[in-house]
Amino acid sequence: MGRALGTATASRLSALAGELRVSIGKLVRRVREQAHPGDFTSAQKSVLHRPVSYTHLWILIALGLALDLHSILIFIRTRTTVNPLRPGNATQLVVSGVYRISRNPMYLGMVLSLSGWAWLLGSPLCLLMVLLFARVLVIVQITPEEIALRDLFGTSYGDYCKQVNRWIGRKGRSTKRPPE
Numbered sequence: 001m002g003r004a005l006g007t008a009t010a011s012r013l014s015a016l017a018g019e020l021r022v023s024i025g026k027l028v029r030r031v032r033e034q035a036h037p038g039d040f041t042s043a044q045k046s047v048l049h050r051p052v053s054y055t056h057l058w059i060l061i062a063l064g065l066a067l068d069l070h071s072i073l074i075f076i077r078t079r080t081t082v083n084p085l086r087p088g089n090a091t092q093l094v095v096s097g098v099y100r101i102s103r104n105p106m107y108l109g110m111v112l113s114l115s116g117w118a119w120l121l122g123s124p125l126c127l128l129m130v131l132l133f134a135r136v137l138v139i140v141q142i143t144p145e146e147i148a149l150r151d152l153f154g155t156s157y158g159d160y161c162k163q164v165n166r167w168i169g170r171k172g173r174s175t176k177r178p179p180e
Contacts, residue, residue: 054120057116057119057120058116058120059116060112060113060115060116060119061112061113061116061117061120063109063112063113064108064109064110064111064112064113064114064115064116065109065113066109067098067105067106067108067109067112068105068106068109068110068113070097070098070105071097071098071099071105071106071109072106074094074096074097074098074099075094078091078092078094079091079092080092080094084106084141084145087144087145087148087149087152088148088151088152090149090152090153093149093153093156093157093160095160095164099164100164100170101164101168101169101170102164102165102166102167102168102169103146103160103161103164103165103166103167104142104166104167107134107137107141107142107167108167108168110133110137111130111133111134111137114130114133115127115130118130138166142166146161
């Protein structure tokens with residue numbers, strides 16, 4: 001039953017992601033068709049004439065969405081809450097899958113997708129807004145979530161925080177060789 005539910009959910013999420021990709025593509029084409037050369041400032045033109053291809057930007061957006069969907073599916077499989085507004089309802093501390101390299105892969109996925117979208121729009125202001133969004137996210141959502149999870153899971157969560165960075169990467173792996 002649980003596996004069938006997960007497969008059905010994954011299929012629905014995949015279909016939604018495909019529809020979203022098509023809708024975003026139409027929106028980008030419409031914005032570009034309606035834009036006139038005089039509509040852009042010199043800073044925006046420099047971003048618009050970037051060496052990054054559109055394919056790379058779509059891959060970044062897709063990577064962010066895939067990271068979000070994968071993270072959500074892990075929560076569903078472990079039968080814990082996906083609701084970020086109620087971290088106290090968590091039934092398990094998820095430390096497997098992408099959670100081995102990021103404590104917040106859902107938020108990381110959002111930031112990756114927004115970054116790709118900002119580059120597609122060609123606006124330096126949008127890129128700055130992504131940075132502002134990430135900072136506000138840490139202050140307003142991630143820090144209170146971490147406090148709630150620390151209260152709920154105690155030293156298990158503390159140990160997890162010592163091993164895995166908030167955004168990406170594992171801690172405590174030294175590249176230095178031991179003295180001989």
